[in-house]
Amino acid sequence: MPKEQGRKMIAQNKKARHDYHLEDTYEAGLVLQGTEVKSLREGRASLVDGFVDIDGGEAWLHAVYIPEYLNGSWTNHAARRKRKLLLHRAEIEKIERRVSERGLTIVPLALYFNDGRAKIEIALAKGKxxxxxxxxxxxxxxxxxxxxxxxxxxxxxxx
Missing domain, CATH: 1.20.5 (Single alpha-helices involved in coiled-coils or other helix-helix interfaces)
Structure with missing residues (x-):
């Protein structure tokens, strides 16, 4: 079976572009469970209430809704659990500095597959x-x- 190529969009947060002035954007990987990946491959997710928090030098994605996989069993995931983001340490430190000194927040903009790997686009944002x-x-x-x-x-x- 050939490997997936290109970018496949799963979900966008159009409300964030309307509610915030976006400054810098970053692409981050996601740590997901197996049933979450299967649910995302079906194109099911919502970023509307999501936000990113930096805790202990790690970035965490909160309140993003990935519904349970329909064919999953007792191994299914929690729909709104917090998920770890994969960013370089220097990027995390830069984001944390800017959030603490300028009163910005971090919002998810898009969730997609890039060459078969789940990625999320996050942005530093200031409320409108x-x-x-x-x-x-x-x-x-x-x-x-x-x-x-x-x-x-x-x-x-x-x-």
């Missing part, structure tokens, strides 16, 4: 205020309207 969110929505709407007007103009249609 409600007016920031409204401003982002207004900018997106204005950009969409400009594109539509340009398209109508190029087609020779009147507004």
């Amino acid at each position: 205020k409600s007016w920031d969110k409204r401003q982002a929505i207004a900018e997106r709407t204005a950009d969409r309207e400009k594109e539509q007007a340009l398209g109508r103009h190029l087609k020779g249609m009147q507004d």
